[in-house]
Amino acid sequence: MGNCLCVKPATKDEVTTLNTREAPPAHFMIKIESFNVLEKYGIKKYETKEFVAGDYKWRLIFKFNGKDSDYISVNLAMADTTSLPTNREVNALFSVFLFNQISGNYLSSTEITAMETREASPAHLLVKIESFSLLGTCSIDEYETREFVAEDYKWRLIIYFNGKNCEYVSVSLAMADTSSLPANWEVNVVFNIFLYNQISGNYLSSPGRTRCFLETKSEWGISKFISKKILSDPSNGYLVNDNIVFGAEVFVVKKDAIIECVSLNNINIHYKHDFSFHQ
Structure with missing residues (x-):
């Protein structure tokens, strides 16, 4: 397979079509407890710990965007590129999921009807x-x-x-x-x-x-x-x-994903500041 990963944020004219599936993600899952604490303390960004997929290291980055935005953004990022040669390109097919705790299936960004x-x-x-x-x-x-x-x-x-x-x-x-x-x-x-x-x-x-x-x-x-x-x-x-x-x-899709759990119950912040967690 060739080597080029081109990941760009959606523009105002782009629409992401979401679908559901029963199979869990193959590589990574993260559970965030006390999710409302993020907004309470003005935390606008969270980076997950690294996980390995396709011999490369990755992490998810959540951007909560504050009260002025109606959406949560999720990005995939390469977590460690120091060992890669200059001008290295990596082609990747990736999906982002959200677990439905009532139905037991996953909302997926994988399928887009357009070619x-x-x-x-x-x-x-x-x-x-x-x-x-x-x-x-x-x-x-x-x-x-x-x-x-x-x-x-x-x-x-x-x-x-x-x-x-x-x-x-x-x-x-x-x-x-x-x-x-x-x-x-x-x-x-x-x-x-x-x-x-x-x-x-x-x-x-x-x-x-x-x-x-x-x-x-x-x-x-x-x-x-x-x-x-x-x-x-x-x-x-x-x-x-x-x-x-x-x-x-x-x-x-294999059922051997790394699972990360983040608990925010005991967080104690006396000021507001944009920062990232690294685990």
Whole structure:
């Protein structure tokens, strides 16, 4: 996988779409007790302790923004970059969660309905289809890639061309071999599907979708991944010289997160000041 992490705050015109999921975060959880104490003592920022993910150290930064703001901001930051070489870039797919203590599930920032672009190539699979137009000529409605391994499981992409009456190409991720898994198995994953732009050199990406793969539901996908009208126009860069390139990334959500608990019951501050906790 390439190396570039570009994290920017939302502008006034940007909207973050939140979704819910049952699987807990894979890497880190923090519980803040006596949360109202933060506002009482004018604490506008809190930094968590470090946690490790993907061989790098990270921390979450909460910004409470005082009484003039209607929102709480949450940022992900690299916690220790001293050992990294000059001009090092790190590509990261990340999600921020909020636990619903009544329903028992998690509000997640992972899934965004709009497609995005990125320069880094997919981590796990690239498949190039040559003479793409022959699929329609020969009435081939779907294509299954060969198996690939990601996070100790076998997967394949399934590309549905949906015949002449459908205006979109659909792409799904499916578990390719489940014979060795125990009965009633369950695998929670975050996956991305990509389409290579052969003109710009970057990738059209479906931002991370969190899905639960089960014995009874081993395939998930995007029914309207890209319209045939956009795809068939060579000037858009996706279908050039009758060649097209799809890609995929699959990350399993594991239940081994570090848990941090912050208790503010005994805090005693005689003045107000902006500061950060480091644990």
